[in-house]
Amino acid sequence: MQLVVTGSVATDHVMTFPGRFSEQLLPDQLHSVSLSFLVDSLQVRHSGTAANIAVGLGRLGLTPRLVAAVGADFEDYAIWLERNGVDIKGIHVEPDSCTARFLVTTDFDQNQIASFYPGAMSRARDIDLNRLLDVSEPGGLVVITQDDPQAMLRHTRACRARGTAFAAVPSQQLARLNRGSIEDLVCGADFLFTNSHERALLLRRSGWSEQTVLERVGVWVTTLGTAGVRVDSLGAPPLCVPAVSVAQVADPTGVGDAFRAGFLAAIAWGLDYSAAAQLGCAMAAGALESTGAQDYRADARTLLDRLSLTYGRSAATRVAPFLPGTDTAYGSEPVSPTKPADTPETSVSSSDTAPPPTSESRPPSHDPQCPQRLLLIERDFLIPVLRRAPGAWFARPTSCPGWTVRDLLAHCAAALTRIAEDRLHDFSPQDNQQDILDRKDCSIEEIVDELEAGCAKAGPAIAAADGQLDVIALGEWVHAGDVRAAFGITPAYATEGTDDALALLATCSRVRETPLLTARLPDRELQLGTWLPDQRKRAGLTTDADNLVRLYTGRPADEGLYSLVGAAPADLVIYK
Incomplete structure (x- = not known):
């Protein structure tokens, strides 16, 4: 299946201020604020919803085509994307602009001051999706993520006109879209991805009921944080899949995008929604334990152990044949003990019935x-x-x-x-x-x-x-x-x-x-x-x-x- 991902490509500039913003603000000078902070650290990270999803798909052995507008400073980012299996032939370079940037400073109390510069992303509306889709490879899926709103609408209309399946990932752009634009972006989508906040926002801004949404899309996938994920489709009971536990939360940035990469990869492999949601949750857990939206591990052994521990060995067995680096069926090597849905009660050794040694x-x-x-x-x-x-x-x-x-x-x-x-x-x-x-x-x-x-x-x-x-x-x-x-x-x-x-x-x-x-x-x-x-x-x-x-x-x-x-x-x- 040809996978095309459209949307934002950006860099995050993350800074840490070792004090408190509140101590720098003078109550009698709030009408004229001019602040400057000497920060302790600066981290520049690859980000952008479309790039995050594409990198996740690439790490799972797929070759997604990324469609986005970037600036003249894209060269190093391009090398990173190709190294992670992403096809960048769909990238449009604006030579007189910069790639989108997000700048944020966090203080001791986790308060933040942030700015977003869209840069070249504003020209994404000039991209003609029809020229980038491979007509010789039918049955593909276009993933339309948050981007310049006009670009999102243009790509959606192109998919409808061509009869190409598409997934809608409106994300933060829901807050600035009117009812007509939401309807234009969502109607006819094979998949609609939201988190719980975006789900409520979509219903409020569109005026639709959940039933109405399901009448307009094929499958509605909602991530629920620590509660896992919910998959809805018309005429079927909701499918609820628990989240994968993590050892320690490092950074929530990009967790939803990692989930979508896992879910979409499983769909591309022909697996069912349950397996797709489980792989998505395993990918999300890796992202949650790492700092940065694209710096998590997604090797086969780590993913399979997460799946096995959380959902049972059969969940890992279904996914194993598709993951790069697994030449044999999962289970030929020792793995982490897990709650085996298919293991009989005789898993307790018969030797356990013998009288215990005194030392025990x-x-x-x-x-x-x-x-x-x-x-x-x-x-x-x-x-x-x-x-x-x-x-x-x-x-x-x-x-x-x-x-x-x-x-x-x-x-x-x-x-x-x-x-x-x-x-x-x-x-x-x-x-x-x-x-x-x-x-x-x-x-x-x-x-x-x-x-x-x-x-x-x-x-x-x-x-x-x-x-x-x-x-x-x-x-x-x-x-x-x-x-x-x-x-x-x-x-x-x-x-x-x-x-x-x-x-x-x-x-x-x-x-x-x-x-x-x-x-x-x-x-x-x-x-x-x-x-x-x-x-x-x-x-x-x-x-x-x-x-x-x-x-x-x-x-x-x-x-x-x-x-x-x-x-x-x-x-x-x-x-x-």
Whole structure:
């Protein structure tokens, strides 16, 4: 299938100011503002919606043709695109102009001052798409992304006139298009791509209902952030596909474009919408973990492991034959353990029914520094997040019934202070609630200060307790995960402290007498729990670290991301 991608090609100039913009503004001089900032860093990155999608397609082994207007400064960008498998024969160069540029400066509080210069993109309306489409290769798809609005309209009309299939990706241009232009861009599209905000904006500005949109397009694909993606088509129930979890969010720029590249590649290979959405989510996860819209990895092994872990081995098997670098069927080599939708319950070895060796019932040697390391790692990660968070976020509910983020932080701060000052109580629900009430007049800043100090001061006291307080250190880390979950940070219960947290979990699962269980994670295998009098064989769990912690701490876990044999989820919970 011939894939043509039209739209913006740009460079991002990203700068960091080590202070606060608000401190540079004088209230009595706002009528005459003249500011200059000495920035710490400057990063110049390749960007532009069309270029982002084309690079993603190229990395998946396709050769998309990029159609865009650029300036005389395009030479280095051209080399980059061709190196990533993009056909640039459709590029129109304006010799007297610059390629579009986005300039942004971010301060300490994540406030931004930005400008966008369209440059040569304004001449994209002069491009004749008919001259660039290969008439000898029918069955292609033109992806019309955000661009000069007149260019978007011209390309859409050309596709309709030729009977060429097209996908509409209006993105940010929806905000400036009137109802007539929206109708012109969307009607007849084989695919319509939006995110959740753009979906609502399209409905409001067009005056259409969702039913009306589906009557005008073939398939409507909506990305939903951490909730995954929704695929709608007329007369069919919505297809909802969960997102792929990431180890750490680095930069959301270009994540939607990476998703579209994965989705469109799967469509070009003849796969169904479910497989397309899954590959799109795997590509998006890679982009989310990287800085820059085009600097993520999309090698076959990484993608297949993401698919296998999130959606099951069969999802990876469907895609593997099409990815460059996979000469044999996926599965001929060892891969990361995953939740196998097609794996029978006999995956727990028959040898697990044998009487356990004495050593397996004995806790591993205790590392007294483990809880302290965990608290310090969590302090260094969470405290900066809390200090940057908007005030309204602290009123969000958490997985602890009846507690907001503020309540949860107050509880954690109080618990660590009590440990540091050797004023322990029973940590009963009544005791915990009283600690929260004692801090009802404290500001968020004061609570965060107490929490930060507690993470440092409580560590030595926990270490000196010879394991008796380890479960509290683990609980503090889990509560930090509750905060991340409330803030929408994924994965919530897997951070740099995961190794120490899992070591504590292994000990706590034995002390709390959960069933003996072998947990198979992508990067390790754990022995948890202890043999119980009525337990006939060792239980088995295949999942990732995030859902393992969720299951053992009673947090909501995604049933599609774990396989549990020989025990029920309620049997695993250590906090009861």
